[in-house]
Amino acid sequence: MTLPFELVAQGKVREVYAVDDDRLLLVASDRISAYDVVLPTPVPDKGRVLTALSVWWFEQLAPVLAEHGAEHHLLATGDALLAEGVPAELAGRSMLVRRLEMLPVECVARGYLSGSGTHLYQRSGAIVDVALPAGLVEGSRLPEPVFTPSTKAEVGEHDEAIGFAQVVDAVGAERAEALRALTLALYRRGAEIAEDAGIVLADTKFEFGTADGTLVLGDEVLTPDSSRFWPAITWSPGAPQPSFDKQYVRDWLTTSGWDRVSPAPELPEAVVAATRERYVTAYEKLTGRSWS
Numbered sequence: 001m002t003l004p005f006e007l008v009a010q011g012k013v014r015e016v017y018a019v020d021d022d023r024l025l026l027v028a029s030d031r032i033s034a035y036d037v038v039l040p041t042p043v044p045d046k047g048r049v050l051t052a053l054s055v056w057w058f059e060q061l062a063p064v065l066a067e068h069g070a071e072h073h074l075l076a077t078g079d080a081l082l083a084e085g086v087p088a089e090l091a092g093r094s095m096l097v098r099r100l101e102m103l104p105v106e107c108v109a110r111g112y113l114s115g116s117g118t119h120l121y122q123r124s125g126a127i128v129d130v131a132l133p134a135g136l137v138e139g140s141r142l143p144e145p146v147f148t149p150s151t152k153a154e155v156g157e158h159d160e161a162i163g164f165a166q167v168v169d170a171v172g173a174e175r176a177e178a179l180r181a182l183t184l185a186l187y188r189r190g191a192e193i194a195e196d197a198g199i200v201l202a203d204t205k206f207e208f209g210t211a212d213g214t215l216v217l218g219d220e221v222l223t224p225d226s227s228r229f230w231p232a233i234t235w236s237p238g239a240p241q242p243s244f245d246k247q248y249v250r251d252w253l254t255t256s257g258w259d260r261v262s263p264a265p266e267l268p269e270a271v272v273a274a275t276r277e278r279y280v281t282a283y284e285k286l287t288g289r290s291w292s
């Protein structure tokens with residue numbers, strides 16, 4: 001599909017286009033990645049569901065942003081984009097956003113110990129400069145949510161966990177404090193809403209920018225692609241937790257014998273359908289809205 005806009009960033013499952021000097025278009029694809037590999041089989045509606053979820057979260061989080069003197073970058077989505085020249089088949093999985101001066105920090109909030117956080121903790125009892133109590137295991141709930149920022153890695157590289165001092169070096173002390181406070185406040189509100197929906201929001205990554213000196217929440221927000229969603233019902237510390245949305249894919253890939261190095265195999269139709277259903281279910285449980 002050719003868009004009448006310049007491609008400015010390409011991620012594993014998303015693209016960013018320049019609409020004009022002040023606005024960008026974030027386009028979510030139906031691609032799914034597992035074990036850091038983009039799989040060859042798309043999941044129908046994944047892009048549209050995760051876009052609708054982000055849009056809903058921007059609405060839910062607007063009061064928290066306002067409390068912190070911040071805003072978000074969303075301008076429009078869906079049919080409103082047709083007038084901007086966005087093709088109909090992309091409109092539902094695109095967000096028109098304000099162009100920001102993006103800050104060079106991945107703002108990660110963790111309410112639970114998982115993934116790279118567990119690895120760092122097992123090595124040093126902390127996540128960089130964030131000390132944690134002894135005796136935690138993969139999946140443990142943390143006493144309090146913590147801010148564990150990282151650098152924005154180049155495409156294909158892994159983000160590197162950094163300490164608060166490095167955030168200060170990058171954006172200044174006042175802005176660093178604001179990022180930490182806002183990241184944790186947004187995470188707490190998201191985790192609270194997710195808990196009511198039977199979903200553990202284990203961690204999430206926010207990206208912020210500035211516009212005319214104001215802090216602005218960018219990127220996608222609180223989706224299963226930017227966060228770890230676990231079914232609350234199966235939460236059991238001591239082992240990797242089942243992913244709310246990707247577990248069918250992970251399990252099938254494991255049974256398929258894929259070596260994780262050679263090109264990933266096509267997913268069976270049943271796994272694609274079940275995975276699509278997980279995205280729709282996450283949307284409906286969180287928003288209380290019917291996907292249809």
Ligand SMILES: CCOC(=O)Cn1cc(-c2ncnc(N)c2C#N)cn1
Nearest residue numbers: 009010011014073098099100218219
């Ligand atoms: C392909 C995936 O890459 C990204 O989303 C990272 N990225 C964010 C921007 C951005 N730049 C200015 N203003 C914004 N509002 C945004 C946003 N969101 C560019 N790349």
